[in-house]
Amino acid sequence: MEQTWKQAKAAFAAIAVPPIAWLFLFFLVPMAVIWAYSFGENTGPITIDLTGTFANYVRALEPLYLQIFWKSLIVAGITTLLCLIIGFPVALAIAFATPKMKSWLLLLIMLPFWTNLLIRTFALIAVLREQGYVNFALEWLWNNASGFMTLVGLQPLGEYEPLTLLYNNTAVIIGLVYVHLPFMVLPLYSALDRMDRSLMEASLDLGAGHLRTIWSVVVPLAAPGIASGILITFIPALGAYLTPDLLGGTDSQMIANVIERQFKRANDWPFGAALSFLLMYLTFIAIAAQAFIQRKSERRG
């Protein structure tokens, strides 16, 4: 039967050609064009000569841009780490919830996906700004504490100074963690949910406590899930554009913001293309690292 399926070449082509053509026309060709631009020069407002120069890459490796690359890596790394620290217990809790609770909890994790990123980010601004809910809550606590101090005869705390939670690096990281947390929780959940429960029970049975069981049994066995969670969080965080744009200050721009500026305001497509490809190469390195971990753990069974 397999033979006949492969022999039916017309049917096979009818199914395979459209998606391949689609990928070729709308993914590979534009990528190739941008790649070619990265070796070109601006010769007029809209004309680019493909001169084969490496000048764009040389410029992209100047300390100014390297620093932004480095900073993007740090911000994405911190975001990923925070997502892992927050996401692991969440994923564990969902995996161990009753089947009914499980679907509700998963729904709650997915819910933000159904809302536009722009709206979510503006909502976060409303929460974090000086006249926002975090500061309201802190002010309320502050005033009560101050009132209490007066009551017991101590010096009151004075006027509440609202915290500056927006337009800085902290805001960017808060925003990125908020946006990317589901990307971390879902692969972790699927790895933990698949795990043989009797392995954890065996660990408890042999005298290990719960934390020890998580560290010695659950984490090593969930390693492939953790690796793909890290990757799937790190890559979009590295290329984040909207969040640093809206929540970040002047000094918290990430590489995607710089690239955007080259393509739009600076109208320097060749340089933007070079930066884009450098970012993509970084991504490839991350993917290769994850594949390496995956293969290693698969070999182990």
Place this chain on the structure above:
Amino acid sequence: MTDAPVSSAPSNAPSPKPTPHVKDNAIIRFEGITKRFGKMVAVDNVTLDIREGEFFALLGPSGCGKTTLLRMLAGFESPTEGRILIDGKDVASLPPNKRPVNMVFQSYAVFPHMKVSDNVAYGLKMDGVDGGEIKRRVDEALELVKLGGLGVRMPDQLSGGQRQRVALARALVKRPRVLLLDEPLSALDAKLRDQMRSELTSLQEKVGITFIMVTHDQDEALAIATRCAVMNRGVLTQVASPGDLYEFPNSRFVADFVGSVNMFEGVLEKDEPNEAQVRCPELGAPVYLDHGVTGARGSTVWVALRPEKIEMHKRAEGSTAMKMEDAPAGTNVVPGVIRDIVYLGSETNYEIELEGGRRVKTFRSNLTRYDQEDFTWDEPVWLAWHACSPAVLLS
């Protein structure tokens, strides 16, 4: 538990297997244990003592609550009602990692990311045993389960049987008071299963630890255990030695679940201290018993007759009337016709149709190489059995 088995006559009981390592004290005591999952009652008011040194089997069909009982003992479930005592101490407040019991899981649950020796050492590390002692005891445990030298392997380099040995070594190395085995042989192939059966019994005698095994396989329970508890729908039906369980079942469920049986419904007509008689319409003849049963006259009872306890004799064509002089010696005789023959090598199974149409199974050992040729299809036969063979069941 239901009433005592009605047809148990202690003088008839097979002498129990010698078990010098079994002590009198109850190492495990279940006191009125009930476990509910929502509205479902998984375990229903079970009271049971397990003695130190026993190889105890919890036997029952799937979903009868035997595994739940085992998991409550290990601490993975907590009873809704009742108390569990280990060495006389209530273990309700003890989490699994603090209980003096260890478990061999059905899936073995060998940690796939650790070497065999690290798997076995895991429990000792948790107990804070020092390095040299760990190494010595791990080697000793691997030797005990015949895995000496395989400590450096990863679990995926082992066969299923070897993985099970790792699980056994990992549990035994902690020298638990009680070893729990959840369906230990179900994942092995037939040959290996037979081998593991005898290895488990000799291992248990060697280490002297109380073993409690959960199984749905009655052959396995009869072959391995010193004592069995049969469970049905959460209720403990009978607790007895394998021999008593098979020969003196206390209910239709046990008679049917353990081994093969011919069951006839009847009415108790006569019940004297030394004899009894049950009228069985399906059998076409009364069943005579050489012992009394404790039942009310005229009450409905069931007669359970094991196939291997029915003898088969040649019968002349047409002699169907119940005349004792036509029949060979024996109290209970009925005529029938062979309808089906299954040759199994060591024995042959026959299916005999009685005059009323009811079919009866009988097993006949092939004592010589020509025994299988004695009877053939559609041959008229007499079925006879000793008056002490049938078990009379009240429920």
